[in-house]
Amino acid sequence: QVQLVESGGGLVQAGGSLRLSCAASVRTFSLYAMGWFRQAPGKEREFVSAISRSGGNTFYAESVKGRFTISRDNPKNTLYLQMNSLKPEDTAVYYCAGYVTLVDNYSSDPRKYDYWGPGTQVTVSS
Numbered sequence: 001q002v003q004l005v006e007s008g009g010g011l012v013q014a015g016g017s018l019r020l021s022c023a024a025s026v027r028t029f030s031l032y033a034m035g036w037f038r039q040a041p042g043k044e045r046e047f048v049s050a051i052s053r054s055g056g057n058t059f060y061a062e063s064v065k066g067r068f069t070i071s072r073d074n075p076k077n078t079l080y081l082q083m084n085s086l087k088p089e090d091t092a093v094y095y096c097a098g099y100v101t102l103v104d105n106y107s108s109d110p111r112k113y114d115y116w117g118p119g120t121q122v123t124v125s126s
Helices: none
Strands: 005-006 010-013 020-026 032-039 044-049 058-060 069-075 078-083 092-100 122-126
Touching: 005 092, 005 122, 020 032, 020 044, 032 058, 032 078, 044 069, 044 078, 058 069, 078 092
Parallel strands: 010 122
Antiparallel strands: 005 020, 020 078, 032 044, 032 092, 044 058, 069 078, 092 122
16 A cells, blocks of 8 residues: 655745655655646645656646756655745645656646545745
């Protein structure tokens, strides 16, 4: 059973930074493409960023490009999301997710992801 647990959320002022982490309890983390999604109150879950198995390929939603950076540490079974220049519209519950893939690619489609964490709240005040 794969378990993902996010941490690092909190309350921050606009313009500030946060770093989210996602710890994966899995033997072969390097086989998983990983992603970050978020859901704001009253809105659907939306894609934020994704990273391939090796970490060599990354992809971002236009709304976060240039401000957020996704990375992973495979030996530590951990996924990260560095969030800079935060805006009030970034307020949401942030989820990490993963799926096993045989190729070094990624996906922005939440339906591809088999495993999800419980989420961590990020609140950006104006």
